[in-house]
Amino acid sequence: MASETHAADQGGLVFHPMDQFKVTPLFGDGQIDWYTPTNVTLWMGLAVLAIIGLLVLSTSRRAIVPSRMQSIAELTYGFIYKMVEDICGKEGAKYFPYIMTLFMFIVTANFLGLLPYAFTTTSHIAVTAVMALAVFLGVTILGFVLHGVGFLGMFWVSSAPLPLRPVLAIIEIISYFVRPVSHSIRLAGNMMAGHAVIKVFAAFAPMITISVGVGLVVTPLSILAITAIYALETLVAFIQAYVFTILTCVYLKDALHPHH
Amino acid sequence: MATETHDAAHAAAEAGHAAAESAGMPQLDFSTFPNQIFWLVVTLVVIYLILSRVALPRIGGILAERKGAITSDLTAAEELKAKAEEAEKAYQKALADARAEAQRIAAETRAEIQAELHAAMEQADAQIAAKAAESEKAIAEIRASALESIEAVATDTAAELVAALGGKPDGVADAVAARMKG
Numbered sequence: 163m164a165s166e167t168h169a170a171d172q173g174g175l176v177f178h179p180m181d182q183f184k185v186t187p188l189f190g191d192g193q194i195d196w197y198t199p200t201n202v203t204l205w206m207g208l209a210v211l212a213i214i215g216l217l218v219l220s221t222s223r224r225a226i227v228p229s230r231m232q233s234i235a236e237l238t239y240g241f242i243y244k245m246v247e248d249i250c251g252k253e254g255a256k257y258f259p260y261i262m263t264l265f266m267f268i269v270t271a272n273f274l275g276l277l278p279y280a281f282t283t284t285s286h287i288a289v290t291a292v293m294a295l296a297v298f299l300g301v302t303i304l305g306f307v308l309h310g311v312g313f314l315g316m317f318w319v320s321s322a323p324l325p326l327r328p329v330l331a332i333i334e335i336i337s338y339f340v341r342p343v344s345h346s347i348r349l350a351g352n353m354m355a356g357h358a359v360i361k362v363f364a365a366f367a368p369m370i371t372i373s374v375g376v377g378l379v380v381t382p383l384s385i386l387a388i389t390a391i392y393a394l395e396t397l398v399a400f401i402q403a404y405v406f407t408i409l410t411c412v413y414l415k416d417a418l419h420p421h422h
Numbered sequence: 423m424a425t426e427t428h429d430a431a432h433a434a435a436e437a438g439h440a441a442a443e444s445a446g447m448p449q450l451d452f453s454t455f456p457n458q459i460f461w462l463v464v465t466l467v468v469i470y471l472i473l474s475r476v477a478l479p480r481i482g483g484i485l486a487e488r489k490g491a492i493t494s495d496l497t498a499a500e501e502l503k504a505k506a507e508e509a510e511k512a513y514q515k516a517l518a519d520a521r522a523e524a525q526r527i528a529a530e531t532r533a534e535i536q537a538e539l540h541a542a543m544e545q546a547d548a549q550i551a552a553k554a555a556e557s558e559k560a561i562a563e564i565r566a567s568a569l570e571s572i573e574a575v576a577t578d579t580a581a582e583l584v585a586a587l588g589g590k591p592d593g594v595a596d597a598v599a600a601r602m603k604g
Contacts, residue, residue, distance in 0.1 A: 180446075180447060180448060181448075183447070183448040183449060184448045185448060185451070185454035185457065185458065194453060194454050194457050195456070195457065196456035196457050196459075196460045197457075197460065198457055200454075200457055200458075200461070202454075202457060202458050202461045202462075203461045206461050206462065206464075206465040207465075209465065209469075210465060210468050210469060210472070213469055213472065213473075213477075214472060217472075217473065217477035217478075217481065218472065218476050218477050218480075221477070221480050221481055221484060224480065224483070224484050224487075225484075226484075226487065226488055226491055228484075232484075235477075235481055236481055236484065236485060239478065239481040239482070239485070240485070258478070259470065259473055259474040259478055260470070262473055262478060263466060263469045263470045263473055263474075264466075266469060266473065267465065267466060267469050283458075283462070285449070286448075286449050286458055287449050287450075288449070288454070288455045288458040288459055288462075289458055289459075289462050292459050292462055292463070293462075293466075350449065354447075354449065
């Protein structure tokens with residue numbers, strides 16, 4: 163590969179920070195069709211298994227006094243349910259399973275992606291964009307179904323002075339259509355950036371095998387940096403799942419109550 | 423920390439450089455998009471079915487059940503507390519009753535003893551008084567007999583004295599009696 167020869171010029175350090183995001187077939191080395199089982203399939207499947215373990219198996223005893231795992235399942239349920247109820251109101255509870263699906267998928271995929279050698283499905287714009295577009299289209303259609311043309315009133319800021327309203331309407335419409343873009347890029351970007359930075363520091367770590375003098379400084383520093391960024395990424399993994407979910411709730415609220 | 427951030431910036435620049443050198447971001451490889459989207463949709467549908475059919479109703483049920491259990495436990499606790507309070511009241515009442523009873527018995531006993539004591543003292547007083555009267559009577563008798571004896575002795579002595587002086591002892595007894603009376 164070109165990058166390898168390039169890296170060799172740099173003195174033996176190998177930088178492949180983006181290789182971890184490559185989609186590869188699980189079996190063989192063939193072409194990737196839409197149905198080919200790939201590492202995407204594997205890690206999404208693991209996410210499903212993790213969700214089953216966390217929410218289904220842990221609650222199988224239906225204990226009044228919960229075990230630790232059951233507590234986690236209950237806390238997660240309560241956390242998202244409260245979020246939906248607080249933001250969308252009582253009517254939002256109907257959509258709780260959809261929002262819970264999104265949250266559980268993102269949060270498990272993010273955390274599974276933190277495992278060494280893991281593939282982070284949520285670092286791909288294709289994945290996050292599909293979810294963001296699904297939210298965008300779903301919320302928009304829901305808004306029109308519930309309120310008809312009245313849903314457009316969301317863009318007509320009736321509290322602003324009349325001359326300003328058309329201008330605000332244009333701004334509101336633009337921001338409305340930018341939503342899915344920021345919604346998806348925020349998640350994918352965060353996941354990708356952190357993982358890439360970890361990989362870069364990991365590439366610096368074997369410096370001591372090349373040059374002892376430089377390596378004595380660089381190797382411990384890079385290991386320290388990997389640790390620090392890993393801790394940060396653990397936080398980011400949760401926060402980004404939370405942000406994606408809470409934004410979904412906010413958009414859903416606009417569809418349920420378009421008049422602010 | 424400063425060196426670390428510097429390192430990070432440096433590394434990021436290196437990374438960008440290296441990435442640009444290779445095939446670019448795998449995220450922008452559109453040939454893998456159908457594959458990812460297909461598996462994502464499958465995954466989301468599976469998760470949705472698991473959550474909406476099994477997990478969420480179950481967890482919701484557990485939470486509702488717990489809420490019910492806690493409410494009924496609280497009610498039961500309230501009831502038990504009321505019962506405990508009642509029992510304590512009954513206990514306090516029994517205690518007060520017992521104390522009053524004890525006091526009554528003590529007072530009664532005290533009165534009884536007092537009465538007995540009174541009777542005994544009265545009896546003793548009467549006995550003492552009787553004894554004293556008897557003694558007085560005896561003393562009076564003794565005194566009377568002593569006076570008589572004195573009268574006799576005095577009469578005899580006076581008669582002897584009168585006789586010895588050469589007089590007649592007639593009238594001595596009368597004179598002594600008169601003196602004794604005086």
